Amino acid sequence: MNKVILKSPHGTSEIKIERGLMGKVNDMIHKAYPNARLVVITDTNLAKIYSNYFKTNSDELVLTVPSGEESKNLNSITTLAGKMVEAGIHRSDVVVGIGGGMITDLAGFLASIYMRGISYVAVPTSLLGMVDAAIGGKTGVNLIAKNILGTFNLADYVLIDPNLLKTMPEREIKSGMGEVIKYAYALEPKILDDLDPLNVDAIIEKSVNTKIRIVASDLKESNKRKLFNYGHTFGHAIEAKSGYALSHGAAISIGMNISNHIAQKLDKQSTQLSQQIKDTLEKHGLPTELPANQSIKDLIDLIAQDKKSSGKKIDFVIVTKIGKSEIIKLSAEELIDIAKDFK
Numbered sequence: 001m002n003k004v005i006l007k008s009p010h011g012t013s014e015i016k017i018e019r020g021l022m023g024k025v026n027d028m029i030h031k032a033y034p035n036a037r038l039v040v041i042t043d044t045n046l047a048k049i050y051s052n053y054f055k056t057n058s059d060e061l062v063l064t065v066p067s068g069e070e071s072k073n074l075n076s077i078t079t080l081a082g083k084m085v086e087a088g089i090h091r092s093d094v095v096v097g098i099g100g101g102m103i104t105d106l107a108g109f110l111a112s113i114y115m116r117g118i119s120y121v122a123v124p125t126s127l128l129g130m131v132d133a134a135i136g137g138k139t140g141v142n143l144i145a146k147n148i149l150g151t152f153n154l155a156d157y158v159l160i161d162p163n164l165l166k167t168m169p170e171r172e173i174k175s176g177m178g179e180v181i182k183y184a185y186a187l188e189p190k191i192l193d194d195l196d197p198l199n200v201d202a203i204i205e206k207s208v209n210t211k212i213r214i215v216a217s218d219l220k221e222s223n224k225r226k227l228f229n230y231g232h233t234f235g236h237a238i239e240a241k242s243g244y245a246l247s248h249g250a251a252i253s254i255g256m257n258i259s260n261h262i263a264q265k266l267d268k269q270s271t272q273l274s275q276q277i278k279d280t281l282e283k284h285g286l287p288t289e290l291p292a293n294q295s296i297k298d299l300i301d302l303i304a305q306d307k308k309s310s311g312k313k314i315d316f317v318i319v320t321k322i323g324k325s326e327i328i329k330l331s332a333e334e335l336i337d338i339a340k341d342f343k
């Protein structure tokens, strides 16, 4: 088993990566919290595929929400919390989020606010969850725009079993690859060595290590953690405008290309690097152009409402060299002006 510890001034998270781990998850959690009742939160898709792993004691709960981003909202939180109250779940119990990023964001948020906070374990099942969403304590739900309500809540344990990826639909694997390629170009070029041929175990391990390296010193995203938002400023807006028809990774892939376009226009990225990133994304089946029904102007209107705009300036991440990125501040007007000719 590969074990890494994320230690931050705000808490600690133990991350375990092992093929076959899913079969041991139930016992491991009961052992770690001997007197707690488990509340498993998952989605309807995963409940169908993995229900034999969710066996809990008769006084424990398995709660499901419909799969898909539409479930990441306050209604789900109210419904789930209501069921937990009815079942007498207390602060000494533990929430276990088993799912992709939608579920770990939702379950992590619920755990952080239920009775002012109860223990939380994340079991990411999607590639995106394993390399990114379940690591580093960001939780939340959508309200008007993405992740408007949320908390920083480190999971006590993050249990990763790469075998679960065998049941992942191809669309979702591609979505996870969007975040992996983001890490590679913005922060950790060594990941590029494992893209072709794809070495899934290596990319999970390197991505997790990249994430914890930065998050350990900046959990609350006041500084370096913002670099993970490469592609996300436009990506979140594109995802929301598509009504979540585009996967998260597909949307940030387009967002990375918009960022590259901006970086090039500011003379901060070479055309060769821009082309290389585009080629890598396309090779992994990700889109790089805006959907026909979306415009840069509409996206920027949405971005201006998003949490990443501080005052009038928006923090915007650009990649300057392979594995090197920086934050620049641009107003909505400047963004429109620089990005308007992106296709």
Ligand SMILES: NC(=O)c1ccc[n+]([C@@H]2O[C@H](COP(=O)([O-])OP(=O)(O)OC[C@H]3O[C@@H](n4cnc5c(N)ncnc54)[C@H](O)[C@@H]3O)[C@@H](O)[C@H]2O)c1
Pocket: 043, 045, 046, 049, 067, 068, 069, 072, 099, 100, 101, 102, 103, 105, 125, 126, 127, 128, 129, 132, 133, 134, 135, 136, 137, 138, 139, 146, 147, 164, 165, 166, 167, 168, 169, 172, 175, 176, 248, 249
């Ligand atoms: N908290 C963070 O730091 C962070 C970072 C990145 C993304 N996110 C969030 O993550 C979410 C996207 O995550 P996602 O792409 O995992 O989406 P998701 O959780 O909606 O999962 C995508 C689909 O794949 C299915 N699925 C997941 N694992 C499976 C498996 N092993 N086998 C078969 N099907 C499986 C799910 O049921 C779902 O239908 C977004 O809400 C995004 O905002 C959070």
